[in-house]
Amino acid sequence: MYSGPLLQSGNLGDYTALGEVGYPVFTAAPQIRLAISRQIGQEVADFLAIPKHHPDGKSIDWYAPVDGDIVPWSAASAEERAQLTAQIQTFRARIAEHASKIRASAAGGDQRVFGLLLEQSTRIPDENHLFLVGHKPVITFWGFLRAGEERGRDVLGELRGAPPEAGIARLPDPVGRSSWRWLPLALIPLLLLLLLWAGLQFWHPFGLTVPAFPIALGPQPEDQEFGQLHSGDVGPDGVVIHDGTIVNGGTAVDGTGTATTTVPIPAPSSADGTNGPAAGSTAPDAASNENTPPDAGAQDQNSPGTNGENPPAPDSDTTNPANQANNPPQPPINPITIPNNASDPSFLAGEWRSDSGLRDKDGKAAMMSYKFDSHGNGTTTLSLSDGSTCQGASTATVDQGRVIIKDQDILRCSNGGAFRGATTTCEKDPSSGKTRCRGTYGPDQGNFDVMLGR
Incomplete structure (x- = not known):
């Protein structure tokens, strides 16, 4: 899911997390990026770097959402600064406007909190956390301040384009008495603009709802x-x-x-917001390390999880030290590489892991894994933090160089629950040669980044 390059790493102890009522902004990072992508636009969502939490819970890596050359803001040319400052201010304004609408239309406390978190998502510690990636602005450690700094500072709001050039000071032209006669007329357009702005603040489109959270882990109440x-x-x-x-x-x-799935607002962290859990959801861009799939002999591939039997628990249900202190971290995922002449799914035979920032309803890491035969028939296994597993049949196909992994039905769980399956599509980026994977829970549910590999 971390398709772009690593931009920055940092220790959480060096920062102060912004947030509201025990919910730091960074714990809702996946929901924030997905809501912005769906309801404002992908280009605005890509303004926010993707956080990846270290297993020790003390530091974060920030990845660019896109590929491209990396230029720190301090190294940008005057022309680049002038051009991108306007774009940054546009992004800030659109996010602030959307946050205001969410808060105004909020039917409950959770929705209001989300609006407040969204409002603070464009706050960064300083200009060292602003980059140009492929000539596009990207911010890291958004929702943070430097430890000990005042909360009132808005770094992006203070941005200016090219620094003013030094020149010869010039005295202003003398103002004649007659020029004052035109002042009231000059103020009329400003007054009209002020009235228009005030009216817009109290106007909201009919049917406006709070942001659509990622389709996430929760019982699907079809039965x-x-x-x-x-x-x-x-x-x-x-x-x-x-x-x-x-x-x-x-x-x-x-x-x-009602056929739907659910996701909670991330669980509250400590009062100062600095030790909150790593954020995640089934459809975002944050991260959690995944575990290895269950033993190959534990489940019949020809009827994976559809005969009502409880599937066996995996060897390791989570790699989060907070949940399983005795479990060592899983090795990093080796991303999938699609062979150039791939025409069938035989190269997918074996076990695979995916990392898409999955979280269960308690906000704890949930792990997704797959196992396929040489024909692309296999099983999807979702391992929850309580030790239970959910399984269902899945298929892997290759179409014009793209790999498509599709859950064939609902994933049924050993604890009696059930979850909606997803579809993951992987294809090579022609420019970089890297394989990028995207997941979705349906045509109207948006897409999210997935790291698929072994």
Whole structure:
């Protein structure tokens, strides 16, 4: 999922995390990037670098969302600064406007909190956290300040283009008495603009909803056996669910009768927001290390998880030290490489892991793995932090050089739950030669980055 180059690494102890009511901004990084991508635009989402938390929980790596040459802001030319400053201010304004709409239309506390977090997502410690990647601006450590610095400073808001050139000072032209006569007329357009701006602040489009959170881990209530939605969860339209009902367009729907999946706001961290858990969701761009798949003999591939039997627990359900202190970290994923002349899925035979920042409903790391035969038939295994696993049939195909991995049905879990399957598509970038993978939970659910490999 980290398709771009590494921009910066840093120790969390050197920074102060911004946030609201116990929710640091960085714990909601995947939701923030996905909401911006869906509701504002991908180019604005790519303004925010992708965080990758170290297993020790003490430091973060920040990756560029796109490939390209990296130029620190301090090394940018005057022309580049002038051009990109305007673009940065546009991005800031669009994010701030969207955050304001979310807060104004919030039907519950969680939605209001998300709006506040989104509002602070463009705050960075200093200009050393601003880069040009492929001539596009990208910020790192967004939602942070330097430890001990005042919270009122807005680094991006203070940006200027090219520094003013030194020149000969010139006295202003004398102002005649008659020029004052035109001052009231000159103020009229400004007054009209002020009135227009004030009106826009109180106007919101009909049907506006809070951001659509990533389609995430949670019971899919298509049948009673899949369980009830939990109060405080967020449906795919971004509306908070209360008492097992989904409010959608003003209509309350029985939670067990609506086909949807859910995701909570990230679990609160400590009061100062500096020791919160690494953020994640099923569809974002943050990170968590994945575990290896279950033993090959533990499940019949011809009927993977569809016969109602409980699949065996994996050897290691998580690599998060906070959840499994005795489990050593899993080795890094070796990204998939698609052979140049690939025409069938035989090269996919074996076990694979994916990293897309999955989190379960408790905010803990959830691991996704696959196992395929030489014909592309196989099993998807989702390992949860409580030791339970969810499995379902999946297929891998190759179409015009693209690899398509598709879950064939709902993933059924050993704890009685069930989760919606996803589709992952991998293809080579013609310019860089790297393989990039994207996942989706449906045509209307947006896409998210996936790191697929062994």
